[in-house]
Amino acid sequence: MLEYGLRFLAGGIAVSAFAALGDTLRPTSFAGLFGAAPSIALATLLITLSQKGAPFAAVEGSTMIVGALALAAYSWAVCVLLKKFLMSAWSATLAALLVWFVVSFGITAALFQLS
Amino acid sequence: MIVQFKPSALRQTRWYEYLVRFVLGGAMTVIAGLIATRFGPVIGGLFLAFPAIFPASATLIEKHVRERKEKAGLPGARRGKEAAALDASGAALGSFGLAAFGLVIWLMIASSPGWALFLAAAAWLAVALLAWHVRRWL
Numbered sequence: 401m402l403e404y405g406l407r408f409l410a411g412g413i414a415v416s417a418f419a420a421l422g423d424t425l426r427p428t429s430f431a432g433l434f435g436a437a438p439s440i441a442l443a444t445l446l447i448t449l450s451q452k453g454a455p456f457a458a459v460e461g462s463t464m465i466v467g468a469l470a471l472a473a474y475s476w477a478v479c480v481l482l483k484k485f486l487m488s489a490w491s492a493t494l495a496a497l498l499v500w501f502v503v504s505f506g507i508t509a510a511l512f513q514l515s
Numbered sequence: 516m517i518v519q520f521k522p523s524a525l526r527q528t529r530w531y532e533y534l535v536r537f538v539l540g541g542a543m544t545v546i547a548g549l550i551a552t553r554f555g556p557v558i559g560g561l562f563l564a565f566p567a568i569f570p571a572s573a574t575l576i577e578k579h580v581r582e583r584k585e586k587a588g589l590p591g592a593r594r595g596k597e598a599a600a601l602d603a604s605g606a607a608l609g610s611f612g613l614a615a616f617g618l619v620i621w622l623m624i625a626s627s628p629g630w631a632l633f634l635a636a637a638a639w640l641a642v643a644l645l646a647w648h649v650r651r652w653l
Binding site: 403404405409410411412413414415416419420422423424425426427428429430431432433434435436437438439440441442443444445446447448449452454455456457458459460461462463465466467468470471472474475476478479481482483484487488489490492493494496500503504505507511512 | 516517519520521524525527528533536537538539540541542543544545547548549550551555556557558559560561562563564565566567569571572573574576578593595596597598599600601602603604605606607608609610611612613614616617618619620621622624625628632633635636639643644652
C-alpha cells in the first residue's frame with residue numbers, strides 16, 4: 401500500500417512539474433515536447449528498481465521504446481483530428497487513444513511472434 | 516523563432532486545473548505499476564509512455580487560447596484547436612526523445628542504475644530538442 405502511495409505522490413509531482421514547465425514555454429510546438437516527457441517513467445523506475453530489481457526495469461525500458469513510438473503515432477493522429485476534422489481537443493485526444501493501443505500492442509505482438 | 520520562458524503563463528492555469536493534472540499523473544503512475552505487477556514488465560513498459568494527461572493538457576490549451584481570443588473580441592474556437600494541434604505536433608517530436616530514454620534504460624539500468632536514470636533523462640532532452648530543431652529546418 402505504501403508503495404502505491406509513493407507512486408501516486410511521485411507521479412503527481414513529476415507530471416505536474418513537467419506540465420507546468422511546458423505551460424511557461426513558447427512557441428507552443430516547443431512546449432509540446434514536454435507533453436512527451438518521461439514523467440511517469442522517472443516517477444516509477446526508482447520504485448521499480450527497489451521493489452522488483454534492475455532486470456525487470458530493463459525489460460520495461462525496452463518496451464517503453466515501443467510505447468514511445470505509439471505515442472508519436474497518437475500525437476500525430478490528434479494533430480490530424482484537430483486540424484482536418486476540426487474535432488474538439490477532448491474528443492480528438494480520447495478518440496486517438498485507439499491509435500496508441502493498436503500501435504503499441506500491435507508492434508509488441510509482432511516482435512514477440514518473431515522472437 | 517526564439518524559445519521563450521514565460522513564468523507569468525502559470526497564472527492562466529486555475530488551481531483545480533493543477534489538481535486535475537496532479538491526480539491524473541498520480542493515478543496513471545499507480546495504474547502503470549499495477550499493470551506491470553499483474554501482466555509483467557513487457558506490458559508494464561508500454562504504459563510508461565501512455566498519454567495519460569495529454570487529453571487534459573490539450574483541452575486546457577484549447578480552452579486558454581479560445582478564452583484569450585474571445586476576450587479580445589476575436590473568434591477563438593479555431594485558434595484554440597490550432598494551438599492544441601501545435602502542442603500535439605511537439606509531443607510527437609518529444610516521443611522520439613522518450614524512445615531514447617527507454618533505450619538508455621534498457622541498455623544501462625542493470626549495470627549502473629543511477630547513471631542510467633541520469634543519462635536517460637539527458638538523452639530524452641537531447642533527442643527531443645534535436646527533433647524539434649530538425650523539424651523547423653525541414
